[in-house]
Amino acid sequence: MARAFAKIGFTPNVLDVQTQQGSAGSYAKFLSAEAEPGDRMGPMEAAFVQARDGFYQATVSETGWPYVQFRGGPVGFLKVLDAQTLAYADYRGNRQYLSVGNLRGDDRIALILMDYPNQRRLKVWGRAKTVDLKDDPELVDQLFDDGYRARPERAVVISIEALDWNCPQHIPRRLTLAELEPHLDTLRDEINRLQRENEALRTKLQDGA
Numbered sequence: 001m002a003r004a005f006a007k008i009g010f011t012p013n014v015l016d017v018q019t020q021q022g023s024a025g026s027y028a029k030f031l032s033a034e035a036e037p038g039d040r041m042g043p044m045e046a047a048f049v050q051a052r053d054g055f056y057q058a059t060v061s062e063t064g065w066p067y068v069q070f071r072g073g074p075v076g077f078l079k080v081l082d083a084q085t086l087a088y089a090d091y092r093g094n095r096q097y098l099s100v101g102n103l104r105g106d107d108r109i110a111l112i113l114m115d116y117p118n119q120r121r122l123k124v125w126g127r128a129k130t131v132d133l134k135d136d137p138e139l140v141d142q143l144f145d146d147g148y149r150a151r152p153e154r155a156v157v158i159s160i161e162a163l164d165w166n167c168p169q170h171i172p173r174r175l176t177l178a179e180l181e182p183h184l185d186t187l188r189d190e191i192n193r194l195q196r197e198n199e200a201l202r203t204k205l206q207d208g209a
Contacts, residue, residue, distance in 0.1 A: 002038020004162035006030035008125055038163050040083040045163060048122055049086065049113060050076045053176075058110040059102035059128075067098050074145045078113075086111075086158040089143040090130070091150035100154070103128050109158060112166075116174035121166040126158040 010018070010031065018024040029035060041049070054072035061067060071078075071088070078088045090100070103109065111124040132154045133140045140155045175183075 001027075001030050001164055002162065003030055003032070003035035004037055004039040005123070005125065005164040006035070008162050039161060041080065041160065041163065042083075045122065046080045046083075048115065048120070049078055049080055052076075052078060052113050052115070055114070056112040057099065059099045060106045060108060061098075061102050062105045067102055069099060073150075074148050077143075077145055077148070079143055081157075084160045086124070086126070086160065087139075087143055088156055089140055089145070089152040090154045090156050092153050100130055103130055103156075111158075114171070116172065117179055119168040119171040119173060121168070121171060123162075123164045123166055124158070124160060125162040126160045128156055128158045131155040131157060 006027065010027065015024060018027060053075045054070060055078060056068060057071050058066050058068045073088070073091070078086055081087050107127040107129060109126055109128040111126075113122045113124070115121070131139055133152060136155065139157075140152050143155050144152050
């Protein structure tokens with residue numbers, strides 16, 4: 001955990017609960033001036049972001065209700081523009097525009113990026129702006145992935161305020177079909193070998209009869 005994340009997350013109510021539960025002492029160091037800032041990506045974070053094909057995103061409405069959705073796309077559709085900036089092309093969907101509308105009133109945004117096979121999780125807090133296609137077609141085109149069958153309407157550009165690698169405890173191990181393929185290939189090879197072996201034995205028995 002880093003200082004930027006603790007400064008945002010450790011509100012007075014959170015600190016009160018930490019004190020009541022006896023964990024305040026162990027977390028106090030993250031609020032000190034000597035703590036790692038944690039407000040920009042290094043090579044490890046950038047590589048992790050670029051390897052994802054989806055993430056969970058939360059915004060806040062005028063009524064204070066959070067709205068969480070899953071954003072998916074081709075691997076690497078969430079782009080790293082620099083150490084403190086992420087961006088992605090926002091494609092046409094069900095046209096409810098909840099996230100886009102929320103960001104007009106409150107630019108705060110939170111992302112959780114998951115790597116289920118390796119039980120890793122990166123949290124990102126930031127401030128986002130939306131850029132319509134008509135206002136900056138070059139930016140949207142820069143973020144659009146060639147060959148992806150979707151229509152981009154805007155860009156979402158996120159200025160990072162804090163990052164945190166979360167504890168891997170309780171993260172279930174899951175694999176997508178693409179991640180399963182190398183393992184499935186091994187199983188297919190073994191099944192084919194056994195089928196050939198069975199066919200050879202069947203032929204040998206028939207010849208012997």
